[in-house]
Amino acid sequence: MMAAPKQSWLVAFILAGLLAGCAQKQASQPVHENTVTKVVAVKPELTAQTITPVPKPVEEPGKEPSQGHTQQLEQALRELKGMLSTIGDTNRSTDERSQALESFLKGVESFLQSEGSMAYSDQDLSQKLDQQIVVKTKVENGTSFRIVHYAGLPELLGTLERNWTFVQWKDANGKVHAQTLIEQGAEITNDFVVTKAKDGLFIGLTGYLTVEKPHPVFLATWTLREEQWQPRAIPNLTQPEGWSVEVTDNEASFQADGEMFVEVSDADKTIHISQDEAGKRITLSFRTGEVMLQKP
Template identity: 25%
Template sequence: MKVEKTMYKIYSGIFCVIFFLFICSCSTESVSINDRHATNKYSNATTEKDSSELAILKKDIVAIHNKKLSIGNRKRILEKFVPQFTEWLNNPDNSNITDTNLEKIFFGKLTSMTQNKVFHNGLLTIKIVSYQAPAEITGDLESRYTFIQWSDQNGLNHAQLLIDADIERVEQLLVYTSNNKTELVLIGHSYLYSPEPVFISVWELNKAEWSRKKKDINNLLYSMKNWGVSLENEEIIIKNQSTMSIKSLNGNEGFLVIDEDNSSIKVNLLNNFIILAPLWNISNNYKVDEKQSFQVNLYHWGTVKFVSIEEMINGLPQLKFILIDESNQEIYRFPEFYGNSLWPSVHSIKAVSFQDVNGDKCKDVVIIAEYITGVGKQAAEPFSVASIYFQDQDGTFQSIPALDDKLNGNTAHNRTVAEVVKYASQQNIKVN
């Protein structure tokens, strides 16, 4: 009897232990499966530990933006989040998450951009992640944290906080080599100030750590908001849509925009020199529509750039069109656009097309713009206005008012380029 009771206790104990382990196992498996499901949605390489860290980070970023919590509590969570997120980026399992998915994981609170650079000794992958903390927590309108994650040529993953709660918003990056060293250029705007300055900062990789170069061109380009920055053949091209004057500071250390005169800067990073040159010379009161400006071959002119411009005349925007050559000098100005004399305010340029409309083997220019009346119930509703510039054998262009009247009349043929060309090609237009 004692043996039976003893065996019963042993079996009962074993059963309880097994049952307890089973429950724990099920509970653990349930959590890890849910975490893996949430994480694998964005990455095929996450660990259970990493999933737990990710869950904490996601919870924290929600709390940071939860206005129902106290400012002090949210600030403490932010101070914890920044180093923990850096460490999470440092985990090799998190190096393959795409930019889009990383932004989704953190509910759109982060922005991410990645660039791959092939060097002679391997591939370097760099991801820049930016996070804007709520202004009510930091006390600053712009407190932006910029992180970098990179996989080196040996396949090792690294992460680092580059910019700690500053006003610089990174929008583009460029990776290149200089004197056998890997360098990184961050380009963007400082949105706290008005006008919004462009910033360009240069970083150097040394022993698995990025350091900011002292003699870079950061914070030396003060300009209007509409300065645009682009990267072409490892050169930074900075352009403004209103003309500005440029002054070089101390050789290659930087440059400063001081007044209205010229409109383009070209910085060659590899050879450490700066070219300052105007884009083209026209009045200050204008804006270039880059989306409707094109490189094109125009018969008599050869290859030129067709530039669409919105110019302020007597306080009202008017459309102008010019051709510029390879040295960015204006070489031809088109006649007055049909819509300028009829309507007070242009809304936008809808389309530009280059084709031979009247069959004389000269390429013509079809333009559709949108205007608004500015009065009445439909004051702000855009409507189409079309015109055609026909090219003569000598390269000059002319529009035909009678044709423009018909294109834009009661039975309008001006909604699309196809409509305009179809109607005009049937009118037996001769300009030569």
């Protein structure tokens, strides 16, 4: 009868030993504290291919831009200049330079669409972009019109189709508009004529073509309808003696045997094309809003 208490004592002793072992094992395991990894957001650096969009000004169209908006325009010009630097940097890869070119072209049109951008003179705007653009402004019936021409580098685009021409103007309410007229073409634009036609304002760009030498003279025409320049077909032109004239849609080319020169007369809305060696000369008139060859 005394065996039962002895067995109970033995069982209790074994259980106590097991509990002590478990406690010791838990105490020997390391305790891990919860840790938090902080991720610091790195602000991306602006590259030469990045242009800050010029926000719309609070001023009404036609009014002088505020100082704050002028500073934004200046910043946009600095970034465009940086892109030109990247485009011309032969130490950079072709991909980098091509990306900078794409950003530059988009940035130019964005800048020209900004209120206040027409306040810059032609000379000032050209100087701020390292004389790498041609800028010319004319006024017709109190409205300002401006062309901006950019010629891409031959090593990136080849020697032929590497020219862009933008037009900038104000509507009747003084709002600024801009549009690309020539996109990667052979036309080197250096002057233009703007006048009224029966169906709207008429613009004619002129300059030289890079397709061959001596460089032919070109004329390309558009009409402004609902604040968009639409190509305006050029009628078939008589072939003057000693000249080769080709007309395709809204563009005509003129070529003689030697080097040619172009002169625009804003007073009488004419373009004079001459070839000095042989004394050849033809005149294009736009007085009626149509392209006409005047008889010598």
